[in-house]
Amino acid sequence: MSADNCLFCKIVAGDIPADIVYESDTALAFRDINPQAPTHVLIIPREHISTINDIDPGHEALVGSLYTAAREIAAAEGFADEGYRAVMNCNEGAGQSVFHIHLHVLAGRPLAWPPG
Numbered sequence: 001m002s003a004d005n006c007l008f009c010k011i012v013a014g015d016i017p018a019d020i021v022y023e024s025d026t027a028l029a030f031r032d033i034n035p036q037a038p039t040h041v042l043i044i045p046r047e048h049i050s051t052i053n054d055i056d057p058g059h060e061a062l063v064g065s066l067y068t069a070a071r072e073i074a075a076a077e078g079f080a081d082e083g084y085r086a087v088m089n090c091n092e093g094a095g096q097s098v099f100h101i102h103l104h105v106l107a108g109r110p111l112a113w114p115p116g
């Protein structure tokens with residue numbers, strides 16, 4: 001999927017509404033429309049990157065900023081100590097349905113391992 005018809009690029013552009021909980025120069029986070037836990041936030045880069053397979057060395061700081069966003073959201077929403085999961089699916093076989101990378105942050109219930 002190109003940036004032109006990407007759902008998450010449209011959220012970055014403000015063309016599709018989202019419940020935004022965090023913004024930085026490089027990243028944006030909003031609540032998942034179909035939450036899988038009491039807290040389910042998606043953290044995305046503003047730049048369009050389709051999958052983990054499309055991350056190159058020039059994206060290292062950008063991808064790192066998704067994790068500092070996770071840390072800040074966990075602290076702000078009070079689940080940093082309790083624990084949370086930050087996970088990214090890559091391609092259909094792992095359940096990726098939106099082809100703009102996103103870190104799922106899940107919290108507020110026991111999270112089993114291994115995941116399904």
Ligand code: AMP
Nearest residue numbers: 018031032033034089095096097098099
């Ligand atoms: P994945 O299946 O890993 O690609 O995750 C995509 C996630 O995006 C799913 O958890 C969806 O519920 C979520 N999602 C899809 N459309 C929206 C939207 N408009 N706003 C918020 N979350 C969305």
